Amino acid sequence: MLINGLPGESISAADRGLMYGDGVFRTMRLLDRRIVHWSHHYQKLQQDCAALLLPCPDVHLLEAEIEQLAWEQPDGVVRLTLTRGVGKRGYAPSDAPMPTRIFSFSPAPIYPPEWVEQGVRLHLCQLRLAAQPRLAGIKHLNRLENVLAAVEWNDPAIAEGLLLDGAGHVIGGVRSNVFCWHNDVLLTPELSRCGVAGVQRQRIIEWALQSGQSLEVRDMTLDEVLTADEVLVCNSVFGLWPVRELVGKHWCEFPLARRLAAQLELAA
């Protein structure tokens, strides 16, 4: 781990990241000492910092720290956590926060190889995401909803959980975004009220816009997912998994997933 650029394992117990979840994070794939899709990650970090009025560290500072971290461990998963730092007691932040940045490394997780080939099973989460436009889309440190959703299943054969909001709209996976393929249209949920707008989702949206693929980013019902020709989930660690099962519905062919994986280097 690197904490504010120095090797270390601990932070102040008065850090606002701990006290209030006052910060943001990124989970990224490290491959051959480079963060995969780094420019997208940095852009998203800037956006998330701006939304929380948090100063975003300079890109060169972060790149130097990634290089330092990757020296010993060239391949794996890197999490960058950025908090508003140590502050006085109380919710109001100081006018001149001194953010804390934490880079931590983990080995790349090993998933069953058939999840990429044959697709994954999803659990439909009972927990419904709350609508909070001020925090929607941001990968912030307030993740208790995801924790409570992840508690809902412990069958290791289930790869991911699907989350709806209180109105019944599909929002995404517990740790991923979701896309559907519906009559040659690519569909993904609109995330202005809840959910996290991940970097792979952004890349797929950009690909659709650039390649002329019909795309709709809008509210989606569970029924639309269940009647889709194809469903997939994506994030920056596992890349892309086609979905083969959700509440009794099965899919077995994944042409869209194959196409996206090939064109977007989405496979982990």
Add this chain to the structure above:
Amino acid sequence: MLINGLPGESISAADRGLMYGDGVFRTMRLLDRRIVHWSHHYQKLQQDCAALLLPCPDVHLLEAEIEQLAWEQPDGVVRLTLTRGVGKRGYAPSDAPMPTRIFSFSPAPIYPPEWVEQGVRLHLCQLRLAAQPRLAGIKHLNRLENVLAAVEWNDPAIAEGLLLDGAGHVIGGVRSNVFCWHNDVLLTPELSRCGVAGVQRQRIIEWALQSGQSLEVRDMTLDEVLTADEVLVCNSVFGLWPVRELVGKHWCEFPLARRLAAQLELAA
């Protein structure tokens, strides 16, 4: 500070309290080496832990640590933070978490003495609280809504902000609960969708039930607050403040606040 019973200032940067806001806390008044209303605080801690499936530390362990902390600093504010501890990467908690407990001490804040005597001014927050029944009432570490609300004003003459939910119901203060006095009935918002159910709120509710005071715990509109005979906010640090101003409406007599302060030892 005491971290898991030992003097210290830092926690692991892999603690789930930091990574996901996965934990709860209590902010309590320390007076003459004792936590004021400790039994209520411990009961609330047990309830909040249960809601998050977090093991609650034994009361005797916590009491021994409070005694240790209070030895040098007999009077002030004590925050107890309880997290799910260090875990593996990913939202799913381990089956046998080793919670982290952090006791930290701050000097008691000094507020303008006229706030108790003449009442306080409230800011009406623009941020609307999200409805999440699974987290409502719990004093958990996911407090970004409170942080964003507290950013809305910086006039030191404004003591507190009033929060509504997305449907326009009054929920409470940014760091307090709210009560109104309306035609001899004591009113306080119902907190099953959002908000934090604080210990002083609980004590006022208990007092009303025991003393035969008419009480309604239900959804409240802003208009009901503005047309109330009296409004007050309470928490465990400042005790109780009558409200003298909110969006152009003024109050100048506070018989309910005087009565509650006297009967419930609510003044800080």
